Amino acid sequence: MSSNQVIVRQYGNIAEDKTAGLLGFSMASTVVLGVGSVLVFLFIMASQIWVAAGIAVAAFIVATVLGSKDRNGRSKPERWIARGMFSRAEKKNRTTYKAGPTSQIPDGSFRAPGVLAATEPVSFTDLFGHRGVMLWHPKLKTGTVFVIANSSGLGLLDQDRVDRMVGTWAAFQRDAGSNTELVQVSVTTQSTTDPGERLPDAVAVGRAQAGSQSVPAFARATMDEVVANLNQDVPKLEQWIALTFSGKANEGEGVPERTAEELATDVSSLLSGFLEQLEQAGAGSVSLMQEHDLTDQTYVAYNPLAAAAVEKARLSEAGTGLRWEEVGPSAARVVGYPGRYEHGGVVSKSWQMWRPPAGTFRENALVALLAPNAEMLQKRVTVFYRPQSPDKSAIQVQQSLTNAQFAANQKNRRPTSSQIIALEKARKAEREQAEGASLVRFSIVVTATVERPEQLPRVAATLRRNASQGVQLGLRECDYNDDAAFAFNLGLGVVPDAVATIPADVRKAL
Numbered sequence: 323m324s325s326n327q328v329i330v331r332q333y334g335n336i337a338e339d340k341t342a343g344l345l346g347f348s349m350a351s352t353v354v355l356g357v358g359s360v361l362v363f364l365f366i367m368a369s370q371i372w373v374a375a376g377i378a379v380a381a382f383i384v385a386t387v388l389g390s391k392d393r394n395g396r397s398k399p400e401r402w403i404a405r406g407m408f409s410r411a412e413k414k415n416r417t418t419y420k421a422g423p424t425s426q427i428p429d430g431s432f433r434a435p436g437v438l439a440a441t442e443p444v445s446f447t448d449l450f451g452h453r454g455v456m457l458w459h460p461k462l463k464t465g466t467v468f469v470i471a472n473s474s475g476l477g478l479l480d481q482d483r484v485d486r487m488v489g490t491w492a493a494f495q496r497d498a499g500s501n502t503e504l505v506q507v508s509v510t511t512q513s514t515t516d517p518g519e520r521l522p523d524a525v526a527v528g529r530a531q532a533g534s535q536s537v538p539a540f541a542r543a544t545m546d547e548v549v550a551n552l553n554q555d556v557p558k559l560e561q562w563i564a565l566t567f568s569g570k571a572n573e574g575e576g577v578p579e580r581t582a583e584e585l586a587t588d589v590s591s592l593l594s595g596f597l598e599q600l601e602q603a604g605a606g607s608v609s610l611m612q613e614h615d616l617t618d619q620t621y622v623a624y625n626p627l628a629a630a631a632v633e634k635a636r637l638s639e640a641g642t643g644l645r646w647e648e649v650g651p652s653a654a655r656v657v658g659y660p661g662r663y664e665h666g667g668v669v670s671k672s673w674q675m676w677r678p679p680a681g682t683f684r685e686n687a688l689v690a691l692l693a694p695n696a697e698m699l700q701k702r703v704t705v706f707y708r709p710q711s712p713d714k715s716a717i718q719v720q721q722s723l724t725n726a727q728f729a730a731n732q733k734n735r736r737p738t739s740s741q742i743i744a745l746e747k748a749r750k751a752e753r754e755q756a757e758g759a760s761l762v763r764f765s766i767v768v769t770a771t772v773e774r775p776e777q778l779p780r781v782a783a784t785l786r787r788n789a790s791q792g793v794q795l796g797l798r799e800c801d802y803n804d805d806a807a808f809a810f811n812l813g814l815g816v817v818p819d820a821v822a823t824i825p826a827d828v829r830k831a832l
Contacts, residue, residue, distance in 0.1 A: 440504070466564050467565045
């Protein structure tokens with residue numbers, strides 16, 4: 323007697339990148355306590371007991387403040403810095419954006435605001451003659467190439483096929499980390515309501531192709547009924563993958579600094595291998611995004627109410643005729659708290675992942691979060707991946723293991739369950755890295771666009787509920803930074819670490 327047992331594969335080993343301190347304090351708090359202890363000792367030696375006592379009390383208070391976290395994992399200094407920077411920007415009238423001939427923009431255009439203002443599209447042709455576009459960021463010296471994915475989803479796929487797709491995606495991330503020029507990979511899923519122009523256009527094209535051929539009246543009436551009754555509030559899903567390459571000089575690899583055109587030429591020779599892996603990883607039929615696609619897509623993101631007009635123009639032979647200098651809104655405003663971003667007559671709100679999945683999860687863990695929702699005009703979910711090179715992976719894995727061991731093995735203090743689990747994850751990561759795996763840093767940003775601010779609380783509750791289905795993912799608001807979060811979540815290749823105000827090491831210490 324035998325039975326076939328279906329093995330359900332799960333994935334995990336996700337750990338937070340943070341530096342452990344003493345006695346449960348953060349590293350920043352530990353540093354403050356250490357400096358305070360030295361000063362207390364010096365003043366005691368100088369027989370200034372009251373001064374030493376004051377320093378001890380002050381150091382403890384500062385360490386406690388630095389180590390305190392709210393329910394979303396933010397420390398008080400982080401909140402103070404964000405609020406202070408927003409207040410200074412508001413006083414300088416930098417929280418409001420006005421474009422066009424009457425604005426302060428030198429060329430009087432409608433450029434995308436903020437971190438995308440200086441970006442420039444560069445068209446190129448790959449080795450197989452396919453045209454694509456690279457978005458060049460002159461300040462960051464990065465160029466981003468976009469790949470349109472047409473995945474059919476997980477439906478009708480057996481588990482073996484799904485497991486192979488996940489394995490191929492892991493191999494893609496490993497190979498991306500081995501390429502020193504590739505600094506970030508992002509996958510964006512955008513759900514909207516279809517404007518309803520494509521189906522009538524497809525029916526009209528079919529009838530035009532039929533010409534004078536006889537079409538049964540019943541068939542014609544049926545198609546008319548389908549167009550009239552089933553072409554309303556239809557969800558529309560779009561996905562694209564952004565590969566961001568660095569144009570900076572790399573002395574270790576002997577690579578000089580490159581211009582936008584030189585980087586586009588270098589990148590075009592690398593794309594064929596990446597595209598092949600993406601197809602095998604479940605992205606379906608993939609194609610390079612062209613400049614007019616990128617322009618129209620970004621314009622609709624900033625101006626959602628123009629989606630129907632844009633789609634109608636795209637279905638015509640002339641197209642929209644939009645230029646990259648025209649993709650931004652005519653006016654926009656960021657509100658600090660409760661945070662929101664007002665643009666193009668609508669309101670957007672963004673959330674970021676602050677707590678990664680605590681345990682294992684399956685390949686469909688994000689389905690609820692990615693699914694269309696009729697409450698929102700637009701919903702974008704972008705997963706940012708920062709594949710690490712083998713050398714960096716080895717260093718960071720050892721640092722994580724050292725931090726986990728330090729946190730769990732402090733004298734006279736029993737380790738908590740979370741510390742024990744963190745140590746197990748660090749040891750497992752060390753084994754996997756020794757077997758050839760690479761470390762991948764990742765984060766998730768979600769943006770919802772609605773018609774009125776009053777809709778945001780309900781949307782926020784829906785998103786948090788969806789984020790907890792299948793995977794315990796923690797989301798928090800991007801208060802005081804909703805304009806920057808909106809720009810990041812467009813999936814246009816901006817690297818958050820490259821434009822962050824606080825260095826990564828300081829954030830880890832907090």
